[in-house]
Amino acid sequence: MRPVSSNPHSRRGEMAVRVLLCGMGGYGENYVKEYLERDVLGSVLAAVADPFASRSPLFSAVKEKGIPVCNSMDDFFADGGKADLVVVSSPIHTHFPYIMGALSYGCNVLTEKPVCFDEEHFDRMMEKSRETGLFVAVGYQLCFSRDVLAVKRDVLDGRYGKAIRMKTLRLMRRNDVYYGRSSWAGAVRCGGELVYDSPFTNACAHQFQNMVFLLGKTMEESASVVSCEGELIKVRPTIENCDTAQLKFITDEGVELFYYASHAVDETKVGPICEYEFEKGTIRQVQDGFVGTLNDGTVIDYRALDKGERMEKLWECVRCIEEHRTPVCTLRTSRSHTKAVLMAQARGVRDLSSLAERKTDDKGSFYYTLEALSRNLMDAYAQWRIADI
Structure with a gap:
């Protein structure tokens, strides 16, 4: 040390x-x-x-x-x-x-x-x-990870051709301890400010941000979303906002983005997984990184690349100050996520908490879920659709 x-x-x-x-x-x-x-x-x-x-x-x-x-x-x-x-x-x-x-x-x-x-x-x-x-x-973090930056450079260079559609899923069970850690956990407002805390805005936000980031027209830009379908769902009865999201966005270039996330599942963790379809190939995320496959069979394994430091975003900001430059991910880059959250929240939150089942996890803390919720979300992910929940 x-x-x-x-x-x-x-x-x-x-x-x-x-x-x-x-x-x-x-x-x-x-x-x-x-x-x-x-x-x-x-x-x-x-x-x-x-x-x-x-x-x-x-x-x-x-x-x-x-x-x-x-x-x-x-x-x-x-x-x-x-x-x-x-x-x-x-x-x-x-x-x-x-x-x-x-x-x-x-x-x-x-x-x-x-x-x-x-x-x-x-x-x-x-x-x-x-x-x-x-x-x-x-x-x-993903916007600072060197393997993701390599993926984006290849996308910008046209290696994969025009983007067609993208999808991502991440399920992370969260219990009473998680939601009891702060006054803003699961809240819509805190201290008079909108916080809209949910997996979409916070814990699983990286997976959405990565889609719009990779579709940005320059390294410093993210694609903008112009429409939103799907739903935000509240399962846990003790929170104000949602704990589950299944959403479909369309970007300003007509690319479909499917997003699935939940804290109200039995599984401790599923994903993150993703699939990005392009005219000339597909990029998939497995547990340890990204792999691209071109239509001619060429495999581009980004997992072999050094991802950088464990807190690469901090290290990169220090480098940028020393070298008098600006990091790739700034307010400009992140605004698409903010816009997407506001679009989704404007649709309202579907309250299914009366149907929730309270269970005890391996740490003795309570969590809430719906029967077959994770299976329904994973099936919808596989089929590029919004689940019937």
Whole structure:
């Protein structure tokens, strides 16, 4: 295990990139671990801003490493703190003020997904990014993974021809512990902001984002969706929003996108799996990566490629600051997902919670499901259709 870098200079001989982490609970612990266990290109974790930092199991380790902890980003800068990159891994409803604040303080941003679901706020963040010349990267892991970037380059180069249709499925059982971890889990609003928490917006969002990302006309763009069919379903009676989605979108280029996800299943995990059909071939995702097959029988195995670091999005943002460039996945890239969520939510949520069966998982926690839900979703995936549930 390599210690945290205390070198004030980066690997390039310049001042080390200074990182402020906003939010060390939940997913934020992954960023903390990266700095506790590794030397991230010579960058330094300048501080953690989190009013509830002491609740984290990593709090003692952070203090032992001498990493400052403060209540807020404003406190950090008011005390004379300096940062080049602000990582926003706080609850969804706090993303907008943190991002706007970071840009105002002259910092680039890496924010976790989803960014937000207020389109005016989204516009303001994009405008602020343009005005300041600072980037706002969005942490969809697949958009930073080197194998996915290789797939996209091949798509852009025309290796697979014109896209026809795509589909993806991911089922992940979630119990009372998962939904009890925060006030926004399964909610429509939190702190006065729309959060629309669901597998489509959060845990399984990567699979949708990857489809629109691969269809973008440049490496930095995603395809836009123009129509939405299907349904969002609420199975768990204790939540406000949905826990299951089966949706069909059409892009502005006429490509069909089928998306299936649920937290209300018996299986601990199914997928992610996907199939992307093109005129000249098909790309499929298996558990450990992507494989392309051309119509002439040629196989392109992207699994052999180095995917990058375990937190490649963080490493890439550090590189981008050092090299004065912008990451591939930014606000612009991620907006298609935001638009798709808003289109799906506008259709309403079908409440089937009265039919839900409560069961106990192997950890002694309750979860909810519908009879044959996962089978119906997997059958619909196989047949490129919306299931009759």
